[in-house]
Ligand code: HEC
């Protein structure tokens with residue numbers, strides 16, 4: 094009896110280990126900004142969701158569904174509508190510029206440039222990062238935490254805000270960041 098129990102324990106430990114190994118290698122899935130809303134739309138959190146929803150990032154896909162967008166796509170020589178053109182989607186929907194993004198069924202293109210466009214696909218870290226001491230594990234599971242002070246945030250913005258955008262305007266980081274900043278209360 095004792096022996097079979099310890100065998101079960103060994104088997105269980107092995108399963109946990111392989112599960113972790115698997116987690117490390119599996120690409121993070123894009124789950125959609127709705128998955129962040131429950132915790133990031135409270136006064137205590139700083140209402141990041143409501144802030145994001147009020148910015149043009151949340152409308153970036155809808156913008157591609159406009160006649161103007163189709164005209165821009167046609168002028169660039171694309172035969173497809175803008176909202177179906179991968180070259181346009183690349184900057185207008187979370188994850189679309191990745192080589193092989195993986196989407197959960199919960200993700201909808203409609204959300205445009207969502208939380209995960211800047212913070213990484215959330216499947217691996219969304220339940221892991223809530224404690225400060227887990228932040229490194231969360232990063233290993235795909236979480237991106239760009240930073241304004243060290244310049245990594247500006248660098249990330251310019252992956253989309255650059256002259257490959259057919260409507261590119263000069264990008265002034267400080268000014269643009271002010272429009273989308275979403276701090277946690279101190
Ligand atoms: C179950 C609740 C919960 C969910 C769901 C959740 N978060 Fe969080 N998040 C938190 C809490 C709590 C903190 C504060 C952690 C701390 O004190 O360091 C946090 C912190 C963060 C931070 C700041 C990390 C740092 O230390 O700089 C980012 C970025 C973040 N979350 C993004 C997201 C994104 C993107 C999603 C959706 C994919 C998400 N969160 C989903 C609870 C949640």
Ligand code: HEC
Nearest residue numbers: 149150152153156184185206210246249250253269270272
């Ligand atoms: C994944 C691509 C992507 C990234 C990364 C990105 N943006 Fe954007 N951004 C867009 C798109 C697309 C629009 C246009 C949305 C629309 O109007 O439909 C936009 C629009 C904006 C706007 C509104 C336009 C204006 O002139 O007021 C601001 C402000 C902005 N972004 C700031 C930022 C900042 C700051 C960063 C970096 C922290 C950033 N963006 C990162 C794609 C991106």
Ligand code: HEC
Nearest residue numbers: 129133141142145207208211239240241242246275276277
């Ligand atoms: C366009 C890029 C972009 C998008 C979209 C975005 N974030 Fe962020 N987020 C950042 C950057 C850059 C920082 C770091 C700010 C800094 O260094 O002060 C940040 C910081 C945070 C923080 C930590 C704030 C603090 O005071 O430490 C949280 C929490 C967070 N984001 C959650 C979210 C959630 C939730 C969403 C979607 C509803 C979202 N973010 C959408 C770029 C983005």
Ligand code: HEC
Nearest residue numbers: 162165166169175180181184253254257258259260261262
């Ligand atoms: C390299 C990233 C990138 C690509 C590729 C891209 N866009 Fe955008 N798009 C942006 C950004 C960033 C903005 C907002 C700021 C700007 O206009 O520079 C934007 C804004 C727009 C706007 C709103 C313009 C306005 O003045 O309000 C339209 C329409 C648009 N894009 C259509 C398209 C179409 C159609 C394609 C494909 C042919 C496309 N975009 C490809 C990044 C991109």
